[in-house]
Amino acid sequence: MFQQNYPNVAHDYMYELNKDFNFSAAHYIPSEDAGKCMRTHGHTYFVNLTIAGDTLDHNGFLVNFSDLKQLVHGKFDHQLLNELPEFQGKSPSTEVVAHTIYELIQNALNQRTNQPQCLQVYVRETPTSYVVFRPKEHRNG
Structure with a gap:
């Protein structure tokens, strides 16, 4: 994976980590006005997570x-x-994928005793297109 610069999130937490990874998946946008995206097609999604908090674990x-x-x-x-339950009743656009990843990550973080927060999910769908999802509010320290 190449070095990438991501948008910064202003926060007051002591620690911030960023994790890059990718996954390959297919999707289609079930709407007549989605053009050729109505047809099933695939991407290698590049994801960056920004996680922050004040307390480290053991x-x-x-x-x-x-x-x-x-x-x-x-x-x-x-x-x-x-076909995944997370996208039932939703169009798996890049925006919805980013929001869904946020929910998945934050739900897991909520189970941790040190209570880190997911501040940002960056999802690159193609070399020229990406989405950033940030929750409207995040708890600060």
Whole structure:
């Protein structure tokens, strides 16, 4: 993976981690006005997660990097996104994928005693197109 600069999120947390990874998946946008995106097609999605917090766990981690990757890669890699329960009743656009990844990550973080927060999910669908999802509010320290 190449070095990438991502948009910064202003926050007051002591620690911030960013995790890059990718997954390959197919999707289609079930709408007549989606043009050729109505047809099933695939992408190698590049994802960056921004996680922040003030307290480290017993290992000295905010979150284990491999846990973050497994949560998303393990669920979405080599899948037809439209068939996954997370996208039932939703169009798996890049915006919706980014929001869904946020929910998946934040729900897992909420189970941790050190309570880190997902501040940003960056999803690159193609070399020229990406989406950034940020929750409207995040708890600060």
